[in-house]
Amino acid sequence: MRIIVAITGASGAVIAERLLDVLKKKRIETHLIISEAGKRVMDYELKNFREIRGLSTFQYDENEIDAGIASSSNRADAMVIVPCSLKTLSAVANGFCDNLITRCAENMLKLNRRLVVVPRDTPLSLAAIGNMRKLKLAGAVILPPNMAYYYKPESVDDVTDFFAGKILDSLEIEQDLYRRWGDGP
Numbered sequence: 079m080r081i082i083v084a085i086t087g088a089s090g091a092v093i094a095e096r097l098l099d100v101l102k103k104k105r106i107e108t109h110l111i112i113s114e115a116g117k118r119v120m121d122y123e124l125k126n127f128r129e130i131r132g133l134s135t136f137q138y139d140e141n142e143i144d145a146g147i148a149s150s151s152n153r154a155d156a157m158v159i160v161p162c163s164l165k166t167l168s169a170v171a172n173g174f175c176d177n178l179i180t181r182c183a184e185n186m187l188k189l190n191r192r193l194v195v196v197p198r199d200t201p202l203s204l205a206a207i208g209n210m211r212k213l214k215l216a217g218a219v220i221l222p223p224n225m226a227y228y229y230k231p232e233s234v235d236d237v238t239d240f241f242a243g244k245i246l247d248s249l250e251i252e253q254d255l256y257r258r259w260g261d262g263p
């Protein structure tokens with residue numbers, strides 16, 4: 079299995095870090111693209127993008143539009159954009175392939191492959207809601223990092239695990255990062 083993971087300039091790169099950590103342990107091939115804004119926001123969130131890159135199999139910058147994964151002939155099984163800024167959400171929803179991230183997302187949509195988008199912002203503008211609707215209609219999974227309380231999270235790590243677990247569920251990859259409803263106390 080080959081998965082593209084993109085980190086953009088929204089808050090929450092820690093979710094991508096946890097996801098990549100699990101995928102690495104499962105020996106799943108990952109192709110990581112970090113946007114320039116993504117790198118900057120990580121600096122504010124005390125995450126070092128070089129460390130996160132180390133969790134992936136292959137790494138790219140957003141301007142590497144000639145990378146193998148830019149072509150739909152280069153088979154990727156799925157792609158996750160986590161976190162997804164509203165800017166990248168808009169670009170993908172409207173087919174604006176201005177960098178490697180939006181180009182790869184376009185490939186996923188045109189080939190009906192799994193695209194999981196984790197848009198983060200609050201509150202939401204009408205434009206953002208409209209772009210999410212467009213992407214949902216195009217076949218993407220829209221997975222905002224909205225936390226739940228029913229599984230009784232005790233730490234930020236628990237909350238992060240919940241989001242990473244939900245992404246893995248969407249990719250149909252086995253995970254035990256959070257306690258499912260009905261699985262006991």
Ligand SMILES: Cc1cc2nc3c(=O)[nH]c(=O)nc-3n(C[C@H](O)[C@H](O)[C@H](O)COP(=O)(O)O)c2cc1C
Binds near residue numbers: 088089166199
């Ligand atoms: C500290 C910081 C936090 C940000 N958080 C968000 C966010 O949560 N959601 C969002 O849509 N944009 C956020 N932004 C703005 C984006 O980084 C900006 O729109 C950028 O152009 C996105 O570019 P990209 O999609 O190419 O990564 C944030 C910016 C900064 C500096």
